[in-house]
Each structure stands twice: as structure tokens, then as C-alpha cells.
Amino acid sequence: MCEDEDLLKKAEEVWNNLTDETRLSVTCFIFSKIHEHMENSGTYRVLIYNRLGFDMNAYGVLMESGGLDISNMCHDYWKEKYPEKFEALKKHLKELWSEDKEEATEKDKSDREDLKRESLVFIGRATCPFCNVVNRFGRDERRCPHYEDFEEVQVKSAKLLVKYYLAVFRENGEMIKIMVEEESDGRA
Numbered sequence: 001m002c003e004d005e006d007l008l009k010k011a012e013e014v015w016n017n018l019t020d021e022t023r024l025s026v027t028c029f030i031f032s033k034i035h036e037h038m039e040n041s042g043t044y045r046v047l048i049y050n051r052l053g054f055d056m057n058a059y060g061v062l063m064e065s066g067g068l069d070i071s072n073m074c075h076d077y078w079k080e081k082y083p084e085k086f087e088a089l090k091k092h093l094k095e096l097w098s099e100d101k102e103e104a105t106e107k108d109k110s111d112r113e114d115l116k117r118e119s120l121v122f123i124g125r126a127t128c129p130f131c132n133v134v135n136r137f138g139r140d141e142r143r144c145p146h147y148e149d150f151e152e153v154q155v156k157s158a159k160l161l162v163k164y165y166l167a168v169f170r171e172n173g174e175m176i177k178i179m180v181e182e183e184s185d186g187r188a
């Protein structure tokens, strides 16, 4: 269900002006992409950028339309249907991020960058200092309008590489960084 009435109204208008043939083709395409997402899983970003071919401008609009819920539902389906793949993914992510940077291969490094981009690297939450909305990362994703970006912070103590994330919030030019509280359970 889309909560933005104007957006929904406009979408309906566009839809009603299409020919039956176009509607069928568009729906065919979208269904097949959602089905692909169910069978292969991936983040909301993968669904809208890679599978449906949109850019960042679509992020909010498609989220309003339930895109994130659909993506999460696909992930839950995938996890149930392919538990062994889910375990393998969890293991892969764990290995990728527990390794010392120097030992990582070029492939690992580029995988890491991809994962970071996909927000698969951590599951956590940070409360916005301006509106108190809990922003969620990596699972049931949620962003308030003040959220801008996240930053990875690395602290090297002895041989251990400690990593954490800061969520950056901004309102009227005032910027506040809040540490992301990470959650352990791995729905990637």
C-alpha cells in the first residue's frame, strides 16, 4: 500500500493511460524481476538499481510504494527455501569482515566495497538526534529525512582491528554523528 496519496494518484493516472499491451509487458517485466529477487535474494538497492534499472532518484518513491517490504519479503522467502545458501552467505560475510585487511585478496577487497555499498556489512540501528526516529540498517531498513550517510571507523588496537559505524544526521546545516548500535543476528 502506498501512503503518499498524490504519488499513488499520479501512478494510477499513468497506468490508466497505458494500452493493455504495455500494461501486460510492464507487469511481466516487474513480476519476473521480483521473482528473480525471490530466487536469488539481495538488498532493496539491488532490487531497484540492478534488477529494475533505476537510479538514486527512485529510492524514496519506490520505498513509499512498499518496495522495501517487498524486498524483505523476498529475502525471507529465499532464506526459508535455501537455508544452506543463507548459511553460506552468513559465513562468507563473517569471513570477509573478520579478516585483517592486509591478508585480503583484491577480490575480497572489491567484494567488501560492494557489500558496503549494499549496506550488507552491518545490521544495526541509530536514533536520529533531531526527530528521535530509529534509523535501521541492514534489516527492515528505515531512514528519517535527516539521515545523510554512514561512515566506517576503524581503530587498530594491538593486532585487533576494531570497526564501527557512525550514522550522519543533518538538520539546517547542523551535523551530528551517532554511533550505530550493531545487532548480531545475521539476516544479511
Ligand SMILES: [Zn+2]
Residues within 6 Å of the ligand: 128, 129, 130, 131, 132, 133, 144, 145, 146, 147
Ligand atoms: Zn530525523
